[in-house]
Amino acid sequence: MSETQDKRGRPAAKDRPFLDELEAKPFWANLKEHKFTSQRCSACGKFFGFPPQFLCPHCLASEYEWIPLSGKGKVYSFVTYHRAWHPAYQDKVPYNVSLIETEEGVRMMSNVVGCPPEAVKIGMPVEIVYEDFEDYTLPKFRPAT
Amino acid sequence: MSRVGVIGAGHGVFGRRSDATVQELAFEAFRLAIKDAGISRDDLDATVVAAVPEYHKQRSVAGVVQEYLNLNPKPTWLTEVACASGSAAIRTAWMAIKSGVHQVVAVIGCQKMTEMATAEILALMGRVGEVQWESIFGSTFPGYYAMFATSHMHEFGTTHEQMMQVAVKNHFYGSKNPNALFRKEIQLDKAMNSDAVASPFCVYDCCANADGAACLILAEESRAKALSKKVVWLDGVGCATASMSVLRRPNLVGLPSAVEAGQQAFRMAKVTAKDVKVAEVHDCFTIAEIMAYEDLGFCKKGHGGKFIEEKRSYIGGEVAVNVDGGLKAKGHPIGATGVSMAYEIVKQLRGESGERQVPNADIGLTHNVGGIGQYTFVHLFRRD
Numbered sequence: 306m307s308e309t310q311d312k313r314g315r316p317a318a319k320d321r322p323f324l325d326e327l328e329a330k331p332f333w334a335n336l337k338e339h340k341f342t343s344q345r346c347s348a349c350g351k352f353f354g355f356p357p358q359f360l361c362p363h364c365l366a367s368e369y370e371w372i373p374l375s376g377k378g379k380v381y382s383f384v385t386y387h388r389a390w391h392p393a394y395q396d397k398v399p400y401n402v403s404l405i406e407t408e409e410g411v412r413m414m415s416n417v418v419g420c421p422p423e424a425v426k427i428g429m430p431v432e433i434v435y436e437d438f439e440d441y442t443l444p445k446f447r448p449a450t
Numbered sequence: 451m452s453r454v455g456v457i458g459a460g461h462g463v464f465g466r467r468s469d470a471t472v473q474e475l476a477f478e479a480f481r482l483a484i485k486d487a488g489i490s491r492d493d494l495d496a497t498v499v500a501a502v503p504e505y506h507k508q509r510s511v512a513g514v515v516q517e518y519l520n521l522n523p524k525p526t527w528l529t530e531v532a533c534a535s536g537s538a539a540i541r542t543a544w545m546a547i548k549s550g551v552h553q554v555v556a557v558i559g560c561q562k563m564t565e566m567a568t569a570e571i572l573a574l575m576g577r578v579g580e581v582q583w584e585s586i587f588g589s590t591f592p593g594y595y596a597m598f599a600t601s602h603m604h605e606f607g608t609t610h611e612q613m614m615q616v617a618v619k620n621h622f623y624g625s626k627n628p629n630a631l632f633r634k635e636i637q638l639d640k641a642m643n644s645d646a647v648a649s650p651f652c653v654y655d656c657c658a659n660a661d662g663a664a665c666l667i668l669a670e671e672s673r674a675k676a677l678s679k680k681v682v683w684l685d686g687v688g689c690a691t692a693s694m695s696v697l698r699r700p701n702l703v704g705l706p707s708a709v710e711a712g713q714q715a716f717r718m719a720k721v722t723a724k725d726v727k728v729a730e731v732h733d734c735f736t737i738a739e740i741m742a743y744e745d746l747g748f749c750k751k752g753h754g755g756k757f758i759e760e761k762r763s764y765i766g767g768e769v770a771v772n773v774d775g776g777l778k779a780k781g782h783p784i785g786a787t788g789v790s791m792a793y794e795i796v797k798q799l800r801g802e803s804g805e806r807q808v809p810n811a812d813i814g815l816t817h818n819v820g821g822i823g824q825y826t827f828v829h830l831f832r833r834d
Contacts, residue, residue, distance in 0.1 A: 322586050329582070356583045356695060382604075382702050384596040386588060387646040390572045394588050399646075402589045404597060404697055412697040414584040422649075427604045443586070 324441055328357040331371050336442045339435045341376050343411050344369040354411045376433035377449065378407035385422040401425050405446055419447035454547045455674035455681035456831070457554075458487025458667035459796045464781040465631045466564055467661035472506060473518035475663040476560040479786075480519055483556065483665035489677055491519070494667075495552035497526040500539035500559040501785035504574055507565050515558060525552075533734065534820030535559065536664070536788025537827035541687050543668045553670045554677075559789030560663035563782075571659060583695060592656055592735065594696055594822045596648040599737040601702035603650070606752035610650045613736035614641050615758045617654045620733060620772050624779025626806050631660045631781030655736045660781025664789035666796070682796045686719025686830030688712060692823045703752075705823030708745035712817070712828045716747075719830040721813055723747035726769050726830075728798045728808040730791035732819035733776040739763075742817050743771070746828070770808040773798075791816040792829065799833040 324333050335342045344353035348366035360367055383403040389395040401422040406412050417425045418434065430449035435442050460482025462475055470478065476499070484491065497519070499512035508514055512528040529538040536559035543555040563571065575591040602608045618638050624630040641654035674681045690710035693699060700706065716722055723746055731742035740754035748769050749757045757763060763771035774780055774794040777787060795814035797803050814831045 323582050326582065355697060362698075382597040382601045384589075384593040384600065385649040386590070386593060387648065390575075390588075390590045391569075397588065400588060402587050402593055402597075404702070414587050414589055414697055416587050427600065 322441060322443070328359055332357055333441055335371060336435070336444060339442065341374050341433050341444055342371040343374055343409070345372040352409055352411050355413045374411065375408050378405050378431055378446070380404070380417065380425060380427055380429045380431060381406040381412060382427060383417065383425045385425075403446065405431060413444070416445050417447065418445050424448075451548065452671035454544050454668055454684045455671060455678070456666050456684060456792070456796050457669050457674050457678035457681055458483040458489065459793045460484070460486055460665040461629050461790060461793045462663045463629050464660040464662035464783060464786075464790075467562070468564070470661070472501070472508070472511060472560050472562040473514050475562060475661060476515045476558050476665075477518060479560070479663040479665035480556065480558055483667050487667045487678060489554070489667065491521060493554050493677070494521065494524060494556050495554050496524055496546065497521055497556045497558060498529060498539040498543045498546075499526060500529050500535040500557070500789060501561050502530055502532060502535055503528070505561060505563055505566065505571065505784065511560070515560065531825040532820035533732070533782070533784050534788055534818045534825045534827050535785045536790065537792075537816060537818035537829060538788070538825075540666065540668070540684070540788065540792055540829060541689060541827060544684055544687055547668060547670050553673045555668050557666045557668060557789055558663060559665070559783075559786035561783035561785040562661045563659040563784065564661055568659075584697065590648070591822075592648040592651055595735040595737055596651050597696070598702045598741065598822075599650050599735070602737060602741070605703050606755065608740065608752075608755035611638070611642065612755035612759050613650070613655060613740060614638060616733060616736040616739045617641055617778055619758065619764060620739075620776040620778035623773045623806055624775025627775045627780060629662075630775040630779050631658060632775070632779045651735060657734050657777040657782045660783045662781065662783040662790070663786050664793045666789055666792055680800050681834075682799045683832050683834065684829060685832050686715035686717070686721070686828075688714030688716075688718070688828040689826070690714070691825050694821075694824055696822055704741050704745050705819065705826060707823045707826035708742065708817060708819065708828070711826040712746045715815070715828040715830045719832065721830060721832075725813050726815045727811045727813055728770045728773065728795060729815040729817065730774070730776070730794050731771055731817040732787075733772055733778050734782065734819070736778070738819065739772065739776070746815070746817060765806070765808050773803075773806050773808060788816065788818040788827065791818055792831070795831045799831055
């Protein structure tokens with residue numbers, strides 16, 4: 306298996322988002338400018354949360370705005386991986402994956418970085434940190450200062 | 451409305467089956483089920499095949515199986531809802547019979563997991579969840595259930611040792627099941643010290659992939675009674691879903707789809723959780739069995755850890771759970787698992803389970819989960 310393909314020629318999972326997915330395009334574009342945003346419904350006022358979509362998951366209205374989030378939140382749950390499930394993660398184990406709940410009540414999967422995985426706890430306050438790559442940015446979180 | 455009964459059941463050996471193709475595995479179970487029912491192929495109206503296609507090199511496995519069993523031109527179709535595909539096939543057959551379209555239907559769950567390298571399978575399994583919004587951070591299948599385990603421990607004080615007692619139980623019964631992949635008992639301390647996979651899970655918290663097949667023959671009530679003297683009735687079927695994205699779940703301490711599917715099945719069969727003597731639940735990871743006790747109502751939410759610790763899910767306890775070894779010891783050929791669960795319940799209700807027989811088993815339940823509760827099917831079986 307290469308980094309980008311498995312031996313049957315399908316794209317291998319790798320920590321790279323689908324930047325061109327229509328619903329999510331503004332999210333990745335905003336993130337590239339270090340703006341962490343989520344859709345908020347213009348009809349019912351609730352946040353869509355992730356994954357982004359064209360219709361409000363609560364009331365099915367189609368009008369929404371991309372609203373900046375504070376970037377602050379807490380760890381809802383977490384796991385520490387000790388095995389690499391893909392060659393791309395070979396040099397990363399052990400690594401953390403956490404379900405983050407933002408102050409606005411939006412949840413997203415991410416990694417808590419900037420502390421050892423064993424220091425991560427449920428309820429731990431965290432804040433966003435932008436991890437820049439050549440053509441995109443990933444939202445990660447670190448213990449809140 | 452007439453009932454639907456199981457008149458035959460067959461089960462192949464689960465394991466690393468380098469000796470057989472997927473269609474040969476299907477034949478192995480099918481032959482046993484037909485023999486068990488005492489019918490011929492001509493008595494069948496249709497076949498429903500359960501398998502998860504992405505693990506096979508050959509596409510459209512239903513057609514391959516139908517040809518191999520020499521069942522053309524009778525109808526067949528494939529059902530797929532990840533690890534719950536087998537139960538979806540049973541539900542589909544039940545619906546086909548209830549609707550009056552077919553009278554006698556074979557359900558075949560079959561899967562050859564070892565056609566691919568483990569790394570390739572893991573990459574596929576990593577994508578069981580929401581590919582775009584979860585997998586990019588390195589999440590995988592064990593990791594999702596590990597998060598449920600972490601939340602369950604945090605909220606209810608459930609311990610890793612309690613979880614591992616599920617593995618000890620299931621390996622204990624698996625050691626007595628000739629169709630199981632692992633036929634050895636395990637010791638709690640050794641299991642607790644096995645290699646870390648995704649905290650809190652170690653190797654022994656996780657079930658193993660396997661090749662295998664199982665088959666059930668379902669029939670409409672009057673045909674069932676005419677063809678068989680040992681009918682087991684499928685009196686309750688429940689099915690529910692939950693969000694594909696785990697991050698949209700209300701909490702990580704249970705599977706809402708399992709609660710809902712269970713309630714549907716109990717209502718339809720007019721029984722309660724207390725009436726169930728023997729159950730097969732989806733123990734893909736140890737925490738999953740603990741959550742199943744709670745979601746199905748065998749115990750209160752949060753009490754699942756104590757339930758296994760006090761051995762209440764052993765034979766002799768309130769409800770005997772996974773006494774064929776479960777996914778944990780029997781192995782998990784994805785498409786076959788739901789049918790394998792039903793096979794065990796049918797044998798138990800007929801009193802044919804030998805040293806693993808649950809006394810007075812008259813009502814049995816299967817709980818089959820696809821993904822991380824994206825789909826759950828609960829079925830209730832009864833003998834008259």
